[in-house]
Amino acid sequence: MKKQDEHLLQEFPYLPNYKGKWWPVFMEPIVGSGERIAVAIIAEGADGDIAWHQGISKRVMTALGKNTATGLTGLISTAIDHYLKSRNSGLHFDEAPPPFSGFFVGAANATHSKDISGILEQGIRSTSLFSSVKELRSQNTNQQNSRFLNDIRDITLEVKPKLANFFHQTFRVSESARRTPIDFIGHNSAISFAKFPDSARNLGYYVGQAKIKLWNLNSFRAFDNKAKNDKYELIILNPENVILSSLTDHQRTILRESFNELTMAADAEDIRITQVADAPKASSRLIQLEAA
Amino acid sequence: MLNQKLAENDVPFGVLAGQAKQVELVTSGKHGDIWQGIGHFRGVDEIPIYFRVMDNRELFTECLSLLISRYLNVPSPKIALVAVHPTHFPIHVTPSTTVAMAVLRDEHPSLLRHITQIDDSPPIYDLISKWSHLATAAALDEWLGVNTRPAGSFLVDGGRELLLHSFPGAIAEGFEPDGYIINSLMLMLELNDRSELGLQRTKKLLNKAASKFHEAPLYDLIDQMKLEILDGEDHIDNAINLLSSRIDELSGLFDSAIRTSQASMDL
Numbered sequence: 440m441k442k443q444d445e446h447l448l449q450e451f452p453y454l455p456n457y458k459g460k461w462w463p464v465f466m467e468p469i470v471g472s473g474e475r476i477a478v479a480i481i482a483e484g485a486d487g488d489i490a491w492h493q494g495i496s497k498r499v500m501t502a503l504g505k506n507t508a509t510g511l512t513g514l515i516s517t518a519i520d521h522y523l524k525s526r527n528s529g530l531h532f533d534e535a536p537p538p539f540s541g542f543f544v545g546a547a548n549a550t551h552s553k554d555i556s557g558i559l560e561q562g563i564r565s566t567s568l569f570s571s572v573k574e575l576r577s578q579n580t581n582q583q584n585s586r587f588l589n590d591i592r593d594i595t596l597e598v599k600p601k602l603a604n605f606f607h608q609t610f611r612v613s614e615s616a617r618r619t620p621i622d623f624i625g626h627n628s629a630i631s632f633a634k635f636p637d638s639a640r641n642l643g644y645y646v647g648q649a650k651i652k653l654w655n656l657n658s659f660r661a662f663d664n665k666a667k668n669d670k671y672e673l674i675i676l677n678p679e680n681v682i683l684s685s686l687t688d689h690q691r692t693i694l695r696e697s698f699n700e701l702t703m704a705a706d707a708e709d710i711r712i713t714q715v716a717d718a719p720k721a722s723s724r725l726i727q728l729e730a731a
Numbered sequence: 732m733l734n735q736k737l738a739e740n741d742v743p744f745g746v747l748a749g750q751a752k753q754v755e756l757v758t759s760g761k762h763g764d765i766w767q768g769i770g771h772f773r774g775v776d777e778i779p780i781y782f783r784v785m786d787n788r789e790l791f792t793e794c795l796s797l798l799i800s801r802y803l804n805v806p807s808p809k810i811a812l813v814a815v816h817p818t819h820f821p822i823h824v825t826p827s828t829t830v831a832m833a834v835l836r837d838e839h840p841s842l843l844r845h846i847t848q849i850d851d852s853p854p855i856y857d858l859i860s861k862w863s864h865l866a867t868a869a870a871l872d873e874w875l876g877v878n879t880r881p882a883g884s885f886l887v888d889g890g891r892e893l894l895l896h897s898f899p900g901a902i903a904e905g906f907e908p909d910g911y912i913i914n915s916l917m918l919m920l921e922l923n924d925r926s927e928l929g930l931q932r933t934k935k936l937l938n939k940a941a942s943k944f945h946e947a948p949l950y951d952l953i954d955q956m957k958l959e960i961l962d963g964e965d966h967i968d969n970a971i972n973l974l975s976s977r978i979d980e981l982s983g984l985f986d987s988a989i990r991t992s993q994a995s996m997d998l
Binding site: 450 | 745746750751772778812813836839841
């Protein structure tokens with residue numbers, strides 16, 4: 440290799456560490472016609488994690504009409520159930536017999552990504568024209584957010600089981616108003632938890648969610664002004680100190696500026712913002728606030 | 732405005748995300764095989780790509796041509812550079828890790844496809860000959876010295892839009908500023924209307940398109956994507972000298988290629 444080639448190759452990123460495979464699941468709408476539609480993608484990570492996503496988005500399903508959509512969704516779920524059960528019994532997805540005639544699993548595609556959702560997304564982008572990457576991402580983001588909160592709850596309750604009833608609280612500013620969620624309302628503190636991403640995926644969404652949580656805390660503070668809580672805090676899981684390898688300089692700057700913007704807004708309302716690196720640290724902070 | 736246009740031309744550096752033999756051959760041609768796979772890019776995760784392995788000199792000229800094309804608003808796809816390894820391919824393509832030029836299919840669903848045949852497919856010929864950017868693309872090919880325009884150098888988006896993603900033979904070493912090429916796109920443009928008035932109009936369209944070529948910031952485009960790593964600085968200077976000199980020859984080249992009975996008419 441020439442010296443300038445070596446110099447050039449240094450400019451390229453490293454591959455993500457997570458390895459996995461994805462398989463497209465095809466269906467022939469007219470059995471025997473040879474015309475196949477990718478109706479689902481199944482992904483399996485090297486760590487054994489398995490995930491799947493329907494290859495036809497909700498929007499496309501809606502266009503098919505309610506009865507057809509319900510029937511097709513049921514058919515796809517049943518087929519996937521069958522493939523997952525076959526996998527549990529030791530067969531690879533592409534070795535399993537078809538659940539119904541007209542269903543096929545394509546060849547395995549071995550690849551790298553950040554996590555199992557990244558592997559799944561590659562399969563969708565490569566195979567499935569009727570699917571929605573946005574739908575998958577929003578599903579993953581919701582799952583990750585609730586996973587973070589559930590982790591904090593589980594860790595906290597191991598140490599302080601009495602705090603169980605204080606998680607997942609809501610309040611109403613008036614009888615007719617919708618319920619506003621606050622992640623934790625204890626005797627001494629009201630706390631919400633937000634998450635900043637560890638990759639560029641959905642950067643704007645995460646920042647927006649943190650702003651909503653801050654807004655909700657502020658509303659609760661106004662509502663709760665004669666109550667006992669004197670500590671209002673937004674705890675943000677910010678993996679900036681942990682992993683930032685997948686962010687560009689520009690995205691890091693956006694992330695930092697968003698954090699500064701949030702902090703300034705919180706300061707104005709006397710709400711504290713704390714950054715933590717993981718769920719155990721968030722739990723320790725919660726216990727500390729509630730104990731004081 | 733200039734900065735914004737340059738930013739749109741950012742060329743990401745990536746690696747192939749798929750493990751061994753996970754790329755597929757899309758089309759083979761005189762100008763190399765086109766493969767498809769998944770690229771991993773810093774900041775944008777993994778996305779499907781079309782890519783072609785070529786030597787550094789060609790990589791430099793193709794990238795520069797595409798950046799110029801995008802800058803001049805001739806429809807061209809987003810490009811990237813991707814490091815590929817011999818084990819990625821099911822056949823022998825490269826003896827060691829090398830850099831390939833990739834076309835990003837970052838929209839989902841992406842209907843971008845290569846055209847595989849022009850002559851045998853009247854709808855495709857029709858699509859190209861009626862393309863709204865044909866005159867600008869023909870003038871650009873003349874400027875860059877693109878001496879062939881095979882089917883595989885076009886992408887279709889599933890509708891009426893075409894994209895130019897390859898510039899075979901562009902900015903060739905030793906090519907003279909007034910060098911003659913067979914300009915396929917110009918020929919198609921000419922065949923659209925061979926009347927005297929039609930030819931005069933075609934020539935005017937070509938000259939109008941070429942009058943904007945001075946605006947392309949060649950050195951800035953090269954700086955921005957670190958193209959100097961791909962090729963020595965001598966080549967960069969040679970390429971820029973060639974392009975700068977050839978701009979002034981374009982009007983004469985159009986006159987020689989499109990023969991009209993009368994001198995230029997004021998249409």
